[in-house]
Amino acid sequence: MANSTISMTNVLEQPAARTTAPRTAIAGIGGYAGGELARLLLHHPRLRGNAPTLLGRAGEPESTSLHYLEDIHPQLAVAGDQHAHPILPFSWNRITDTGTEVLFLATPHEQSREWVPQAIERGIKVIDLSGAWRLQHHTNRAVYKLKDANADHAAQLQQEAVYGCPELHRDEIRNARLVANPGCYATSILLALAPLLQAELVDLEHGIICDAKSGVSGAGKAPTAKTHFMHAADNLSAYAVFGHRHTGELLEQLHITSDQIQFTPHLLPIPRGILSTIYLRLKTKTEAAAITTVLQNFYQHSPLVRLRNTPHLPEIQHIVRTNFCDLGFALAADGNRLILVSCLDNLLKGASGQAVQNLNLMCGWNEEEGLL
Numbered sequence: 001m002a003n004s005t006i007s008m009t010n011v012l013e014q015p016a017a018r019t020t021a022p023r024t025a026i027a028g029i030g031g032y033a034g035g036e037l038a039r040l041l042l043h044h045p046r047l048r049g050n051a052p053t054l055l056g057r058a059g060e061p062e063s064t065s066l067h068y069l070e071d072i073h074p075q076l077a078v079a080g081d082q083h084a085h086p087i088l089p090f091s092w093n094r095i096t097d098t099g100t101e102v103l104f105l106a107t108p109h110e111q112s113r114e115w116v117p118q119a120i121e122r123g124i125k126v127i128d129l130s131g132a133w134r135l136q137h138h139t140n141r142a143v144y145k146l147k148d149a150n151a152d153h154a155a156q157l158q159q160e161a162v163y164g165c166p167e168l169h170r171d172e173i174r175n176a177r178l179v180a181n182p183g184c185y186a187t188s189i190l191l192a193l194a195p196l197l198q199a200e201l202v203d204l205e206h207g208i209i210c211d212a213k214s215g216v217s218g219a220g221k222a223p224t225a226k227t228h229f230m231h232a233a234d235n236l237s238a239y240a241v242f243g244h245r246h247t248g249e250l251l252e253q254l255h256i257t258s259d260q261i262q263f264t265p266h267l268l269p270i271p272r273g274i275l276s277t278i279y280l281r282l283k284t285k286t287e288a289a290a291i292t293t294v295l296q297n298f299y300q301h302s303p304l305v306r307l308r309n310t311p312h313l314p315e316i317q318h319i320v321r322t323n324f325c326d327l328g329f330a331l332a333a334d335g336n337r338l339i340l341v342s343c344l345d346n347l348l349k350g351a352s353g354q355a356v357q358n359l360n361l362m363c364g365w366n367e368e369e370g371l372l
């Protein structure tokens, strides 16, 4: 996909909407993203009476005490029923016995890399929230140090994997067997930049700077020295400078080179939310109204992208616990220097909400169903 052909796959042929909902399953249910996925699927209007199968790690003994969703994610408890949603150990027999048609993997990259081929072999579609299948170029993927049991099969599947950003790849997602859900930072930056690059407005000679900040849940539930309260609280720190693994997603999806973009993530002392501030120069002096028109046209059929009217800019408090990405911009008086601000909830539009948006597309439903 060249810059000039970043697709606005908005209103092209839709497959017939499924009238019967697919059976779904979630692996990695104990994690932050898995918990949000469970919440969204349990309340999805198309999945009433058709709850997802909730899966823990493989081989867990059936008798451990944490066997109900309510135990791990008490916010999802049902009044009067402490055992509404059992969690089962992951097993392929269980997945096939329950008739699972779509498997969500909210698991670490290495585990997703291993399980995706096994699911596809069984005729099960996968929406993978990890980074395992997002990158087509092996040089970009090398950062994950992934190992494949069958390298040829993995290479074929890799080519088939669709990058699950609905605003960029709607049509491909509708017909996909394997959707690689985007990274959270990558989603926020891609949604801001794609319209302007498609319109060929950006002066790439001057380069683009992406200064992004994320809440701590982006790092998952296992605490580390960096995410420990004593390090993260009352603090703001840059990390993975010139080396964050989402850079590859930006390069591949925007068709730019590493010398044309600099991306620095920061850890914000809040639980969730990402704010990306993106600095660039335009090729020619441009009116703010022209930028607005480019964004409005690009997102006219994208119900989960909200454009803020200049001079208002997106803020984390307006997107937390929503499935939206909010976009806004400010143009300098010279008509040349542009600052874009993009904001989303890393666990929702940056992960689980986007995964459900992809499920909706795969089922021929409106992409915002269950997400507003």
Ligand SMILES: NC(=O)C1=CN([C@@H]2O[C@H](COP(=O)(O)OP(=O)(O)OC[C@H]3O[C@@H](n4cnc5c(N)ncnc54)[C@H](OP(=O)(O)O)[C@@H]3O)[C@@H](O)[C@H]2O)C=CC1
Pocket: 027, 028, 029, 030, 031, 032, 033, 034, 056, 057, 058, 090, 105, 106, 107, 108, 109, 111, 129, 130, 131, 182, 183, 184, 217, 218, 219, 220, 221, 222, 346, 347, 350, 351
């Ligand atoms: N957090 C975020 O903002 C985002 C996360 N993602 C991606 O989504 C995925 C899940 O992230 P997140 O929820 O934050 O991570 P968490 O660390 O919070 O949860 C990971 C889950 O995976 C389970 N798990 C770990 N190892 C295995 C294994 N070998 N087999 C089966 N299950 C395993 C854990 O089990 P247990 O409960 O037993 O520990 C846990 O339930 C990751 O790939 C992450 O990169 C993507 C976008 C944003």
Ligand SMILES: CC(=O)N[C@@H](CCC(=O)OP(=O)(O)O)C(=O)O
Pocket: 129, 130, 131, 182, 183, 184, 185, 214, 215, 216, 217, 218, 219, 220, 246, 265, 267, 350
């Ligand atoms: C704050 C924080 O640590 N954020 C995570 C990104 C979360 C994300 O999008 O995850 P994946 O690409 O792993 O799926 C990080 O920078 O590694």
